[in-house]
Every structure is written in structure tokens, then in C-alpha cells.
Amino acid sequence: MSLTECGLPPIDAGQPIRDAVIDLTEAAGAIHTHAGTITRGWTGLAHSYHAPEQHLVLQAMSPAETHARDAESLARKAGSALITYANRCDELRRTKSVLAKDIRDHNARPEDHGGSLLDKAARWTGIDELGRLAVEEALLNRCNQLQADLDEAQRTCANALGRLYSVGAHYEPVGQTTVTDPTVYGLTADGYGQLARAGDTPWGTPAAWQHAGTLTQVYLVGRGGADSVVGLVGLVGDLAQVGTTRESRAAWSGLWQLTTDLGTVANPAALPATLLGVGPAGEARGRLWSTAKAGVGWDTWGTSPYYTAGGFLPDALSAYATGGTAVAGRTAFKGALSAAARRLPARATSIERLASAQRALASSAGRLNTRSLDQVAHLSERLPSGPRPAHAAAGSGWRTPAGPTQHDGVWLHQADQPAAAARPDTRTGPTHGRLDPGVYARKTVKARTTALDAVLKNWDGMHVTVGHDAIALTRERMHHFLARHHPQYWDGSVKKRQSFVDPETSLQEMERLIRATLFANRHIIATTGSDYRKLKARVDGATWVMAIDNGYIRMFYPEEKSL
Amino acid sequence: MTQWNIAHVDALGVVSRAATSALAYQGKFRGYETATGTLGSALTYSPLVAKALSDLTTSAVVPHLDEVAGRTGSAIRGTNAAIGFYERGQLDMAADAQRNAGLAPCPTPPGSRRTTPKALRRPGREAPE
Numbered sequence: 001m002s003l004t005e006c007g008l009p010p011i012d013a014g015q016p017i018r019d020a021v022i023d024l025t026e027a028a029g030a031i032h033t034h035a036g037t038i039t040r041g042w043t044g045l046a047h048s049y050h051a052p053e054q055h056l057v058l059q060a061m062s063p064a065e066t067h068a069r070d071a072e073s074l075a076r077k078a079g080s081a082l083i084t085y086a087n088r089c090d091e092l093r094r095t096k097s098v099l100a101k102d103i104r105d106h107n108a109r110p111e112d113h114g115g116s117l118l119d120k121a122a123r124w125t126g127i128d129e130l131g132r133l134a135v136e137e138a139l140l141n142r143c144n145q146l147q148a149d150l151d152e153a154q155r156t157c158a159n160a161l162g163r164l165y166s167v168g169a170h171y172e173p174v175g176q177t178t179v180t181d182p183t184v185y186g187l188t189a190d191g192y193g194q195l196a197r198a199g200d201t202p203w204g205t206p207a208a209w210q211h212a213g214t215l216t217q218v219y220l221v222g223r224g225g226a227d228s229v230v231g232l233v234g235l236v237g238d239l240a241q242v243g244t245t246r247e248s249r250a251a252w253s254g255l256w257q258l259t260t261d262l263g264t265v266a267n268p269a270a271l272p273a274t275l276l277g278v279g280p281a282g283e284a285r286g287r288l289w290s291t292a293k294a295g296v297g298w299d300t301w302g303t304s305p306y307y308t309a310g311g312f313l314p315d316a317l318s319a320y321a322t323g324g325t326a327v328a329g330r331t332a333f334k335g336a337l338s339a340a341a342r343r344l345p346a347r348a349t350s351i352e353r354l355a356s357a358q359r360a361l362a363s364s365a366g367r368l369n370t371r372s373l374d375q376v377a378h379l380s381e382r383l384p385s386g387p388r389p390a391h392a393a394a395g396s397g398w399r400t401p402a403g404p405t406q407h408d409g410v411w412l413h414q415a416d417q418p419a420a421a422a423r424p425d426t427r428t429g430p431t432h433g434r435l436d437p438g439v440y441a442r443k444t445v446k447a448r449t450t451a452l453d454a455v456l457k458n459w460d461g462m463h464v465t466v467g468h469d470a471i472a473l474t475r476e477r478m479h480h481f482l483a484r485h486h487p488q489y490w491d492g493s494v495k496k497r498q499s500f501v502d503p504e505t506s507l508q509e510m511e512r513l514i515r516a517t518l519f520a521n522r523h524i525i526a527t528t529g530s531d532y533r534k535l536k537a538r539v540d541g542a543t544w545v546m547a548i549d550n551g552y553i554r555m556f557y558p559e560e561k562s563l
Numbered sequence: 564m565t566q567w568n569i570a571h572v573d574a575l576g577v578v579s580r581a582a583t584s585a586l587a588y589q590g591k592f593r594g595y596e597t598a599t600g601t602l603g604s605a606l607t608y609s610p611l612v613a614k615a616l617s618d619l620t621t622s623a624v625v626p627h628l629d630e631v632a633g634r635t636g637s638a639i640r641g642t643n644a645a646i647g648f649y650e651r652g653q654l655d656m657a658a659d660a661q662r663n664a665g666l667a668p669c670p671t672p673p674g675s676r677r678t679t680p681k682a683l684r685r686p687g688r689e690a691p692e
Contacts, residue, residue, distance in 0.1 A: 009608070010607075010608045011608060012605060012606055012607060012608045012609050013605075016604075016605035017602070017605045017606065019601075019605070020598065020601045020602035020604075020605045021602065023597075023598040023601060023602075024595070024598040024599060024601075024602055026598075027591065027594040027595040027597075027598045028595060028624075030591050030594065031588070031591045031592070031595065031628065031631065034584070034587060034588065034591055035631060035635075037584065038581055038584045038585060038635065041577065041580055041581055041584065042577065042581055042638070044577045045574060045577045045578075045642070047570075047573065048569065048570035048571075048573035048574040048577065049569050049570075049574045049577075049642075049646075050565050050566065050567070050568040050569065051565060051566075051567050051568070051569065051645075051649075051657070051658075051661060052565055052566075052567070052658065053658065053661060053662070054565055054661075056661050056662055056664055056665040057638075057641070057642050057645065057661050057664050057665070059665065060634070060637070060638035060641065060642065060664040060665045061581070061634070061635065061638050063630065063634045064630070064631045064634035064635045064638070067627040067628070067630035067631045067634065068627070068628075068631045070627050071624050071627035071628050071631070074619070074623055074624050074627070075624065078616065078619060082602075082612070082616070085609070085612060089609075154609055154610075154611040154612050155611065157609075157611075157612045157615070158611045158612055158614070158615035159615075161612075161615040161616055161618075161619050162615055162618075162619075164619055164623065165619060165622055165623035167622060168615070168618065168619065168622075169615070169618070171611065185611050186611075506604070506607070508607045508608075509607065512607070512608075
């Protein structure tokens, strides 16, 4: 296992964000301008409308303009935050590009087999391996920092957006707030360093962590011990500050949760729930199990065994010095610290839960209640010189037709049919109720295949590092997945149990779903390798089925659900 | 106190032009919706930012735009009704309708097809569907 640039985090390009922000602010500005135009026209009533309390009528249009102005103001402020974020994305993309090149260069560099006496001595003593480890760890730290910087950029932007309205969330990284805080996102570089120890970072780990010569082993053991002591002292320092710093609050909340979990599990009345793993007792059991595993470095033995072993040296020494009494306390501290840290992946990977955010964003503006405008449309038919809008005659509002229906994240129908009755019975249809092939047959198979070829024209496959294994997806397989399961590119073939992805799913979203499915199964892959295996994962509310074989992804599709 | 004196043809002309202009909101709202969707596509790898923006749009921007549509609609409908009642000499009804013109619209229950509040229906005429 070594570092790989393929695992570096994907970062959005800044320019499309800036372009979209301009569109958004212009659209909000157009609404405000239009409201101003209507309000100015409304003032013409002052010449023809005189009545007691006439100001109610003459000023009736002003609130609309005020709200339009407020909406535009929000859009502009949000745009400002987003442009800052877009600029930061560009900086991070440049950093990533340099880092990826450095990793590639390092991996391509052949081992030094120089014949000089000095080279031989360096190889024999293991100094050259130590030097290589130092270079790889420096690269690893840069990878960790890049991901942490990306997380921070997202948090900064999200917090700026949250400050624009009263109930906006404020996000913190794991370890900087209480362990029960639901608005945590991402990690610090140190946090990613801990993930790397467990082999959970997609950019890999230095090869020498596992396969090292004697000198490197000794060095790693020593550093593991030193880091353990430093970490423990840091934890004690945080606890001593009793809630005055964010780290202190995080440490105390971790300890408090550990205590309450122990109390929950120790309650005899909760024994059945604890054993069955259901309810709060089941959750407490899960957390305690994680804490226990963290205490013994369960996840890190496989990836960095010498470093992990070094972490236990201080325990052994203190056990010897105190007759064993210090070890229990230290393990509890380590467990608490680790529990907070180990919870971080679960929280940090809430990225999977956030994955539908784009879709939510796309539909958020569609929640406008414009019923009042529909009423105006009807009214304008009766007023003198009022035009008759075509859509009013048709009896429909401006709103676009209802979108496709979704079951657990899997899109089953093209729902832009005029009436539900036109759709086939979803339980008895010729495709076993998954989808009416005729709906998508409005475009010919050839047209869809051409579109698919165009989408994949510049796509050269993808590589994902999971634990110790590199897993690849070829262009041919992605072509197959999309042709079989994407309504926009469907080749028309129907299997006994046929499922489809959301018609709006982009190629990038497919990549993300594939990465998320692999990530969810990382422990299985780490244990069993990348030989033939069928995997399942729950992503975006749907169950996804994947087959990997000898390092390649062979199948990927959403599991069909019974209605 | 100002007396009732409405030049109803002129007044209805203003209301009619406002109603015609208000229909253009539909396209502008759709433009905003499209721009939001485009932004969502540009934030493919920024799920937290997309979520925060989605929350902002849902919780803050959309309510303002709802108010734009609602206030515009109630102003036009209320004023139109007031002019109608004035024409028929029902000044009390006209005063009520006038007050409704300055109010935020009552929220309509989901699924309801009623387009005009009962109080504003013209006597002897069915509200348009």
C-alpha cells in the first residue's frame, strides 16, 4: 500500500460556481426590478382612487417590493459567500494538482540501487528507507491538510450562508465541539491523520508503515510511544481547562457520554435492548464497543502495527511503575479520546447523507407558493384589456409538472405523463413494475446511445483506493451501467428485475455513488481483498448493488424494491 | 375624511396593467429556480455548501418570494373587488375589500382548489376555478 493521487478529494471548479452565482443574483435582481415596476405603475391609482383609508390600497403593492428587495439582498450576500468559496476551490485545485504531481513523481522514482559504498551503507542500515518514509509521511500530511482545508472552506461558506438568516446552522469540525453536536462536518488535519492510521483515507498510507526494516520499525515504535504520551498530556490539559476551550468541551462531552453509556448498559432493565442492539441501549453498546476497539487500536494494527504497538509502551511502563493501577485510567482516557476521534469518521462521512443536497437545492426554489399569481391570472381574464394567458386557459399554473416519483431514492417512473392513469400498473407491467419502457422510448435507442457516447467521450475510467486495494472502473463498464440503468441512456433492454437510477443523475453523481458504495464496504474489502464479491450499500436512501472482481468493478445498479 | 370617489375605468386600467405585469413573475421565478438548479450542479463535490444553500433558499428566500406573489395577488384582487363593490354602491363591502388589499393572503390549504376567498366573491357569481 502506498500513497496514490487517485484518492485525493475531488474539488469543484470555481468558474461554474461563479457563473451560476451571477445567474442567481441576476434572477433575484430581475424579480426586484419587476416588483419596482409594478409598484410604480400602481401609484397611478392615486389619480383615480379616492376613498376613506385609501392608503391601504395605494400602498398595497409596497410590501411585495420590500420582500423582493430582501430576497435579492439575500441572494447577493449568498453570492458573495459562494464566490469566496469558488476562489478558495480554485486555490485548493492548484494545491491538489501540485500534490498529485509530487505523489506521482515519488511513486515513479526507482529505488536507489547505487553502487557506491555510501549507498550500500545507507541501504544496509535502513537509513534510505527511513528517508523514504519521511518523504511519504510529508506527502501524507499534505493530503490530510488538503482534505482538511477543503472541509474548512465548505464550513466557512456554509456558516456564512447560515448567518444570513436567524435559524441557520453553524458547523464545526469534529473535536472542536461536543460529541453530540449534530452540526459537525469534516475533520482537522490531525483527525485525518488518525483516519490514515486506520487505513481509512482514500489517498493511502506510506508503505513503510507495514513493511519496514528494523531501523524504521524501531523509529515507528518510538514515535508511537511519544505521540501517545503527547496525546495523553494534551487530553489532560484539555480536561483541566474545564470547558473554557472548544477542545476542552469536546473532551468533557466525550467523557460524559462514555459515563452515561456505561450507566445505560449497566442498567439491568436495558439488558435485552443492549443484547439485541436496539434503541438507546443498543446505540450506547455500539459506542462503547467503538471505544473499546479504539482503546486497543483495533483498526490501526493492520495499517500501522509498529506505531500502534509503540502507543502501548507508555501503558506498559506505567503498569510496571504503578502496579497496574495507572493503566485502567489511561485506557479510559485513551478510549474517550479515541471515541471522540473514532466517531469522527461516522460524522465526517455524513457526506453520504448530504449527498442529496444538490437535489434538494435544485428543488428548493421550486417550493414557491404562487397560488396567488394563479388567481391573478384568472382575474386578468375579466379585467379590461387583461390578456388571457395560455396556461390559465389550460387550467395549470406556471409550475412545472410534477417530477418523477421516487421510492427509496430509486426513480421508478418518468412522471411527466399528463395523468396517472396513463401510467402502467407498476406491479403488473411488462417490466415487472419498474418502469414503462415506452415512456423512454420517445427517444430512439440510437439517440440515447449517441448521447451516452458523447457523455463518456472524455471519461477515462476511475480509480478508487480502498484500504490496501486499488479498484478500477473502466469506461466500458460505466457505459454498460448507464446503458442498462440510466433512463436517459437506456439501451432498451429489460431484465426480469429491472431498476433505474434517477434520470437526472449525472456522470459525476454516478462516480460519487460508486465511491460511496465502496467506502461503505471498505472494511469488507480490506478484510477479503478485491477478488470477486458482491457488495451492497445504502446511499441516498437507496440500496446499491456492486460486484467487484479482481480489482475491477463489474456491476453497479440500484436494487429493485418491492412496492 | 376623504369621500368615496373612484374613476372606475381608470382605476381598473391600473389594476389590469398590474395584473398583466404580475403574470411575468412566473417566468422570473422560473429563472430563479433554474439558476438555483445550475448552482446545485456546480456544487457537485461541495455537499455541505449545497445543503446550506438549500436551507437558506427554503427557509429565507422562498418565503420572501412567496410574499411577493401573495402580496401582489392580494393587492390586485382586493382593489378589484373594492372597485366592483363601489360600482354597485356597497361601500361597506368595498371598505372590507380595500382592507384585504393591504393584507398578506391567507395560506391556502394544500390541495384546495378555491382561488378566491369567499368574502371576496361577487354576489351571484361563482368564483372562477
